[in-house]
Amino acid sequence: MIRAALLACAAALAHPAAAAEPATSTPASFRERLPQDEVIYFLLPDRFENGDPSNDRGGLTGGREVTGFDPISKGFFHGGDLKGLRNRLDYIQSLGATAIWLAPIFKNKAVQGPLGHESAGYHGYWITDFTHVDPHLGSDADFKGLVDAAHARGMKVYMDIVVNHTADVIQYRECQNGRECSYRSIADYPYQRRGGPTGTAINPGFAGDGVQTAENFAQLIRPDYAYTPFVPEAEKTIKVPAWLNDVTLYHNRGNTTFRNESSTMGDFFGLDDLMTEHPRVVTGMIDIFGGWIDRFGVDGFRIDTARHVNAEFWQSFVPAIRQRARDRGIPNFHIFGEVALHAVEAGGLARFTRVDRFPAVLDFAFREAVVQTVAGTKGTDQFETLLDGDSLYEDGFATAVQLPTFTGNHDDGRFATEVRRNFPQASDGEVMRRVMLANAMLLSLRGVPTIYSGDEQGFIGDGGDQDSREDMFASQVPQYNDNRLLGTDATTATENFGRANPLFRQIASLSRIRLSHPALTRGRQLLRAREEKPGLLAVSRFDPSTGREVLLVFNTSSAPITRNVKVEGDSRAFTTLAGKCAARATAPGSVSVSLPPLGYAICAAGGVQVR
Numbered sequence: 001m002i003r004a005a006l007l008a009c010a011a012a013l014a015h016p017a018a019a020a021e022p023a024t025s026t027p028a029s030f031r032e033r034l035p036q037d038e039v040i041y042f043l044l045p046d047r048f049e050n051g052d053p054s055n056d057r058g059g060l061t062g063g064r065e066v067t068g069f070d071p072i073s074k075g076f077f078h079g080g081d082l083k084g085l086r087n088r089l090d091y092i093q094s095l096g097a098t099a100i101w102l103a104p105i106f107k108n109k110a111v112q113g114p115l116g117h118e119s120a121g122y123h124g125y126w127i128t129d130f131t132h133v134d135p136h137l138g139s140d141a142d143f144k145g146l147v148d149a150a151h152a153r154g155m156k157v158y159m160d161i162v163v164n165h166t167a168d169v170i171q172y173r174e175c176q177n178g179r180e181c182s183y184r185s186i187a188d189y190p191y192q193r194r195g196g197p198t199g200t201a202i203n204p205g206f207a208g209d210g211v212q213t214a215e216n217f218a219q220l221i222r223p224d225y226a227y228t229p230f231v232p233e234a235e236k237t238i239k240v241p242a243w244l245n246d247v248t249l250y251h252n253r254g255n256t257t258f259r260n261e262s263s264t265m266g267d268f269f270g271l272d273d274l275m276t277e278h279p280r281v282v283t284g285m286i287d288i289f290g291g292w293i294d295r296f297g298v299d300g301f302r303i304d305t306a307r308h309v310n311a312e313f314w315q316s317f318v319p320a321i322r323q324r325a326r327d328r329g330i331p332n333f334h335i336f337g338e339v340a341l342h343a344v345e346a347g348g349l350a351r352f353t354r355v356d357r358f359p360a361v362l363d364f365a366f367r368e369a370v371v372q373t374v375a376g377t378k379g380t381d382q383f384e385t386l387l388d389g390d391s392l393y394e395d396g397f398a399t400a401v402q403l404p405t406f407t408g409n410h411d412d413g414r415f416a417t418e419v420r421r422n423f424p425q426a427s428d429g430e431v432m433r434r435v436m437l438a439n440a441m442l443l444s445l446r447g448v449p450t451i452y453s454g455d456e457q458g459f460i461g462d463g464g465d466q467d468s469r470e471d472m473f474a475s476q477v478p479q480y481n482d483n484r485l486l487g488t489d490a491t492t493a494t495e496n497f498g499r500a501n502p503l504f505r506q507i508a509s510l511s512r513i514r515l516s517h518p519a520l521t522r523g524r525q526l527l528r529a530r531e532e533k534p535g536l537l538a539v540s541r542f543d544p545s546t547g548r549e550v551l552l553v554f555n556t557s558s559a560p561i562t563r564n565v566k567v568e569g570d571s572r573a574f575t576t577l578a579g580k581c582a583a584r585a586t587a588p589g590s591v592s593v594s595l596p597p598l599g600y601a602i603c604a605a606g607g608v609q610v611r
Contacts, residue, residue, distance in 0.1 A: 030154040033098070035300070035334040035360065035402045036448055037521050038156065039511050041097035043453035044410060045105060045137050046077055046122040047471045049084030049497075058110060058136035068110035068120030068136065071476045074466040075119035077110075080473065082138040086146045088472075089153060091497050095456055095504060096511020099156035099334075101302055103410065105143060107134045107240075109167035114178070123410070123469070124160065125304060126167040126271065129240035130288045140295075147296050156299035158334060159292060163285045163317070164305040165271040169235045170250060172227035181254040181270075183262040184226035189253070193225045209277040212312060217278050226253045243284055251275050256308070264310050276313040286317055290324040299330060302404075306337030306352065306361070314356040322359075334448075336360040336404050340411070344369045344382050346389025349403075353394040363403040363447055365389060370407050373534065373556045374438045374598075375418035380530040380537035380556055387527055387539075390446070397446070397524060405447035407438045407455075413468045414452065414461035416486060430558075432458075432486050433598040436506055437554060440578070440600040443510035444552050445539065446525045456504040457496040458486030472496055513577050513602060519543040519550040528565050534558070538565045538593070549605040550577070555595035562594045571605035578602040 050056070056079040057067035070076035082105070092100060104124030111118050112126060124134070133143050147157045175181040191208060194201045205219035223229050229252045231245070239245045251273045256266025267273045274281050292298060301321065306314070318335060325333035337358045341348040346365045352358045369386040372378040390400035407415040419426065419434045426434075435455075442449045454470055460483045461468040470480045474495045481493040487502040499505070514520045519541040528538035534557035541550045549571045555561050569588045574581045579601025585591045595601060 030151065030156065031299075031330060031332070033156075034332050034522070036446075037515075038099040038334075038448055039097050039443070039514065040099045040101050040158070040404060040448055040450040041092050041095065041453065042101040042103075042406075042409065042450055043085070043472075044080070044103040044123060044469060045082060045085055046080040046103075047469055048080045048453060049088050049473050050079040051081055051083030051085070051087050052138065053079060055081055055135060055138060058134065060110060064120075065111055065118055068122065070120075072478070074469065074477050074479055075122075077120050077122040077136050078471055078475070078477075080471070081136070082133070082142040082146050084473070086142075086149050088497060089149055089155070091499075093153055093155060094499060094508065095451070096508050096515070097155070097451065098515070099158055099299065100150060101158040101300075101450070102160060104160045104162060104304070105133050105137050106130050106162075107132050108136075109169070109238075110136075112168050119466075121167070125162060127162055128167045128169070128238050130244070131240050131291065144296055147298060151297070156334075158300035158302055159298050160302045160304060161289055162304045163274065163276065163281075163289075163313070164308045165268050165273050166239060166244060168267075168270045168272060169238060170229045170231055170247060170252065170272045172229055172252070172254070174227050175254075181227065181267070183254045183257055183266045185253070185261055186265075189226040191220060191225050209275070212277050212279060214279045217280070220248055220278075223248045223250070223252050241284065241288065243280065249275050249278055249281055264308050268305060268308060273308075276309045282313055282316050285313075286320045286324075289321060293321070293324050293328050293330070293333075297328060297330065299332075300334030300336075302362070303335065303337045303358075306356070306358065307339045307341075311356045314352075314358060318357050318359070334360070334402070336362055336402075338362050340364060342368055342412075344372065344385045344389075346386065346392050350389065350392035350394070353399055357394075360399060360402040360404065360448075362450075363405045366403070366405040366445075366447060367407055367412070370438050370441055371415070371418050373537075374434050374441070375415060376422050377534060379532040380535060380554070381532050383537055383539075384527055384530050387446075387525065390525075401446050401522065403447045404450045405442055405445070406450040406452065407442055408461075408468070409450075409452050410469050411464055413464035414455060414459060416455075416459070417461040417463060417468065420460065428484075428486065430598070432502070435486060435503065437556065437598050437600055439503070439507055440510060440602075441554060443507070443514050444520055444541075444602055446541070449511075449514070451507060454496070456507050457498075457501050458488055458503050459483075459492070459496075460485065510578065517543070517550060517577070517604065518545065519548065519604075523550070528567070529563065536561055536563050536565075536593070536595070538563075540567065546606075551581075551591070551603040551605065552600075553579075553593045553595060553603070554600045555598060558597045560594070560596050560599075562592065564590050565593050567591050567605065574603040574605055576601065577604050 057069045060067040064070040068077045071078045106127045107129035108121030108126045202222045251265045256262040339361045369382045393399035470492045475492040523541040526540045537554040539552045572585045581603035
């Protein structure tokens with residue numbers, strides 16, 4: 001049944017017009033797909049499509065400093081919403097995506113930041129109400145309609161969630177008038193500090209945050225052990241659920257340095273850092289996000305800033321959420337944490353699957369390997385380092401195959417930006433070939449390929465964060481519109497939902513190939529060849545049912561190459577799925593591979609046909 005569902009998706013991709021019509025009922029098998037069976041499409045709703053201009057200001061009145069709406073500024077709301085996204089589901093499905101990951105949709109503090117440096121919560125990471133949709137994006141009913149419409153097409157919906165922090169509401173009396181709130185450690189400012197502002201003992205009965213029981217945390221009464229926190233009168237009850245307004249449930253130690261103790265206890269650029277060691281926070285967050293599963297039947301969570309939360313929290317939260325999903329009839333709920341570590345070595349990521357007990361994490365190591373080899377000049381032996389690291393994850397390859405892989409995103413920037421940065425003299429044609437080579441790796445190697453919206457339309461970007469968050473609908477932002485897109489003469493000044501861009505066509509084709517061949521979704525992976533300089537990377541993947549081999553070959557150099565590559569002895573005839581493959585093995589166990597500069601090929605052994 002699962003294979004039939006994947007083949008049905010592949011058939012829809014082969015005929016995009018057919019994909020535009022939703023199914024008449026929810027396919028029973030879409031819930032049965034494993035995380036690695038998906039192709040994920042990631043987007044920021046505010047930057048995707050505006051389906052209802054009446055909610056552009058989120059029901060607020062006034063200027064941009066109140067409403068957060070300013071479509072000419074890259075740091076403010078632009079008008080995209082959930083209705084617009086629902087209207088474009090056919091577009092996303094025709095690209096080949098089977099799951100949609102949305103940036104956070106919860107109600108945000110519309111604007112924050114010091115005077116003259118304000119920006120808006122269009123990205124969704126400054127949450128005040130964890131229980132409802134931000135009015136800039138629509139209503140809870142709009143989200144329910146989106147999820148139901150996606151499910152009717154056999155597509156899954158993943159929410160982006162945050163437990164590490166809320167919006168910046170709590171202030172510190174010691175840090176007024178622009179004074180920096182640097183981190184104050186437990187050693188220098190213990191919770192039980194004596195001789196506070198009133199000369200009295202502070203929290204003398206508290207045994208420390210290592211004793212994570214309700215009885216112990218009941219002794220943590222005063223929050224002024226490091227700074228003296230307070231909430232402005234107008235915002236004292238702004239957070240929902242109401243328990244989030246209790247200042248003692250936050251660390252209140254000043255800004256993180258992203259190192260050592262402060263990494264999990266400091267304020268993330270001023271955002272209020274929740275005391276996730278506290279049992280009330282643990283149960284509260286399980287209730288909040290379990291409620292979204294109960295109400296809307298979503299299929300997975302991407303968890304923001306996962307590395308900045310203590311391991312004990314995840315050890316409770318993750319199994320509780322997975323059980324909540326199973327109780328709702330969602331057996332393969334996909335949870336993956338954001339652990340932003342920029343290294344090809346997997347050890348730092350793998351720790352979060354072993355200690356914190358995450359089922360998966362975003363595969364930053366994969367991105368780093370592709371950036372260093374395809375957008376850089378390092379050898380393809382970087383992939384040996386990457387793939388050797390798969391054994392470090394809990395359950396080894398069984399976990400590695402579930403890691404969402406990506407080449408660019410809304411924080412680190414687009415892959416094309418990396419190419420432009422490292423090859424400033426490259427022609428548009430070379431940039432295109434390097435981007436296409438990266439796409440081929442993304443959509444054929446192990447993991448769950450995750451496409452960042454706009455990449456399929458040739459968006460270039462200028463950097464990370466706001467510089468990579470262009471609008472898919474017609475943009476009014478000058479800094480976005482001055483970029484010429486890859487594969488087209490268009491810019492972001494016009495809407496970009498066409499299906500003619502070579503990158504769109506390539507991704508749709510590779511998605512169809514991937515979904516048609518279980519070797520590329522679930523199959524084990526074997527490194528065949530790599531080089532210590534730009535050149536050949538060869539990898540075999542194997543159908544988990546038949547054992548048939550699919551050979552993947554990539555050329556990261558700017559010169560053509562011809563090599564003999566080892567294959568299985570019974571892999572004697574090959575069918576070209578992408579690129580150009582030899583029809584037959586040169587000899588048992590060996591096949592000749594010829595690739596153009598920055599070229600690739602996908603070769604299926606045993607006469608397998610594209611379906």
